[in-house]
Amino acid sequence: MATIYQVSELAGVSLATVSRVINNTVPVREATRIKVEAAMKELGYRPNSVAQSLASNRSNSIGIVVSELGGPFYGELLSRIENEFRAAGKHVIIAAGHSNADLERDSIEFLRGRNCDALILHVEAVDDKYLTELAATGLPFVLINRMVETIEDRCITLDNDRGGYLATEYMLKLGHRDIAYISGPLWKHDAQERYNGHQSALTKFGLSENKALFYEGDFQETGGVNGFNHLRDHGYSFTALVCANDEMASGAITAAHEAGLRIPEEIAVIGFDNINFSHYTYPKLTTIDYPVAEIGQMAARWVLKRVYQRPIDDLKAVFMPKLIVRDST
Template sequence: MTTIYEVSKLAGVSLATVSRVMNNNTNVSDATRKKVTIAMKELGYRPNSIAQSLASNCSNSVGLLVSEIHGPFYGPMMGSIESTFRAQAKHVIIAAGHSDVEHEQQAIEFLINRNCDGLILHVEALSDEYLIELSKGKTPFVLLNRYIPEIAHHCIILDNVKGGYLAAKHMLEQGHINIAYISGPQWKKDAQDRLNGHKQALAEHNIPFNEQLLYHGDFMEDSGAEGFKYLHNNTQFSALICANDEMATGAIACARESALVLPEQLSVMGFDNVFFTRHIYPPLTTINYPINDMGKMAANWILSEVYKKTTPPIQTVFEPELVVRQSVLVNAQ
């Protein structure tokens, strides 16, 4: 196996100079850097990244923990984070926590043991107390879609209450009064906030919240279909708001199987504005969740806090926006 000594001998430079080239030290002339690079290529030398990270105390890798690897929501988020780091010659190590306390904790320990310089965490099951304690450790981290007052500086969030409010407000402004709602699991803070925003809009229009028009889903497509069946069999409604686009898609498919014409007989709204919402029929009115921008902001947080790079100002709260398409009947009576 080729050694750094052989590289230095072929390039005609010192071991320290080869080390500076490998660590991208700017205190090396272009001519010298070129000689070392050519020597490494001729000898087929590959730097030992583990040894480098131990020597420099920097692995140039960032850990990313998400709830799931699959799905239309997490893919774009992971892509935006990876591309931001790639532009800065940093690498991303990805783990999944599956919204489970033990899995999330094991994933964080794995990423820390991999000597990641920083972490981006999209966690749902771990307690605030665990994350506050984690913030006292040596590995910096930023939280996506989670707000903890004690470590607010580490948090990048969407105003989910406003998102739920905007969805219901739009339905109400179109004349709908009997509005059914399929929520996400209520142990998740974002699901709670979206339902609270929904209730807030109803209260502003002097419409009491009706528990019979509520179904608790799990953010998955099947629960949207199950929620529609349950609501359709037990109550009357002209509009349906789902707490994410996947559940809205399941509900729309089930409504069609029940021979309903959309949006004339049923208006449907989602939340997230994932890529497929503009392609289903009718194109889905939804709430835009700027997860790509939030992912880039989390990456910039790491670049600024960990690597001391100059980045745009860090934005910690993002605003949802109404995206109007054709799945909501206008001026319903």
Template sequence: MVTIKQVSERAGVSSATVSRVINNADSVKENTRKLVMDAMADLGYRHNVLAASLASNKTNTVGYVVPELHGSFFGSMMAGSEQVLRKANKHMFVATGHSDESTEKKEIEALLSRRCDALILHVEAVSDDYLINLARQDVPLVVVNRYIEEIGEHCISLDNIRGGYLATRHLIELGHTSIAYVAGAMFKADSVNRLEGHKQALAEAGLQYNESLTVEGNFQAKSGEDAIRELARRDCYYTAVACANDEMACGAINALATMGRSVPRDVSVIGYDNIDFASYLTPGLTTINYPVRDIGTMAARWILNHAYGDHKMTMSHVLEPHLVVRGTTKRN
């Protein structure tokens, strides 16, 4: 097995310099880095991560649990984290919890058993108490897209009440007073908070919340289509639809089109998240910007601060949404 000493001799540098190259230290000059990398390639050197982790008690790996890998939302969030962690020479192990309590717990335990140094958790089914207890153990963890007061310093979240409020206020400012609402799955905190923001905007405008105008979806496009059909079965009158995410908004627009109702001529539609394809629709989707990549970035910075002692990383715990006006809303 090729050793660091052999690499240092081939490159004409010290063993400490080889170690700095392996650990991607910024202090190494580029020409020196190239000498070391060439020597490693010539000798077929492979860094023994297991041996290094036993010596340092660090594996340089971060466990990451998300509900699913489908769609651009979680991909964008993980990309924000991965960019920060890769620059710090850390690696991600990704697992999916599928919004199921037992699966989320199983994946968290699996990542811990693999000696991950820290965890980034976007979990929806496990209880607050479970996460509180986990945070009080030795493994550093950060919870994303969820706020738990008792461990607020471990949470990176969006002000979803504010976001829901901004969406409905925009419709009201355009003169809409009969506004349907397509909610996400109501066991999820972000769904509850976005609906609460919707209600606050109605109340502020002196409009009564009408439960019959609200349909629960599941954040998938098909549930947006189904919600519009359900509103038709209820024979509800509305001139605008606020949706708890962009995918459901797209489904709603498709269902309205099949019913012969044009967006925004007949019905205004607003989404939530501002995912990548929202601006490519015709017309472009009016939505609430969710800085999901930034949340992933902040989560990774939290990990570097708390698990690896890199206290130079600046971060925020609560990010603010903002309105993005495009072509699916118009004055009533």
């Protein structure tokens, strides 16, 4: 690869001048600019962004940490973030945290070491203290789907509590009274909040929770299958099932089919997230919409505004979930 030095030689100017035309920071005489551009073209020159990054302490790249690379949820999130930054001429570097504190820290450190200008984090395992300290280092970052009081201005969240409430409230309004709940792992903030919402709805309707109708799943499809079977075996009957995400709802539906139950006639099922396959299920899944794309976009804009001083004004921190009624209830 050609270097800036070769370009400067060919164009008969100094390195500094070439650098100026690349970044157009300082005006350069038209004639000079043309010479330089010609030289760059002739050599097929492309700036080495590693060197740029080292010299300028700016990398034009944004680090992203998500739990998993796969899956409909993260896929959509990443996709949207990437689009937003691409349009702004920035690039993303993605790392997976696998919901594990060490790996999350690792990924964050890796991205810091790569000189990312900012980070977008969807981390679940590291504690609030770590994040607070990280903020204190001066590294700009946004936190998605998690509220940490000490760095509240960096958090972009969904009102999960409200979402959990909506799901159960809807079942209650439909007349169901025996409502089972399959939760996500309760150490995860969002799982806990959704579950709280579920409980609030029950309370609001003057019902008390029946612990026998609760199951703590893993946010995966198998969790839904296991949860459903566990709840059925347990003896208490229920006419409605609220799942803390769509994957588990899908698993539960499969298990229900296998048990020969009709949905929604015998059991109504609702999910959470509204991920893109939720209408592939049969019957199509009623769910709570998680506006992933919007949240991804907002996170990107936060960075564009705070770090790159782009004029953006409608930053929004808390998103509201919406009920999406389809055929499973």
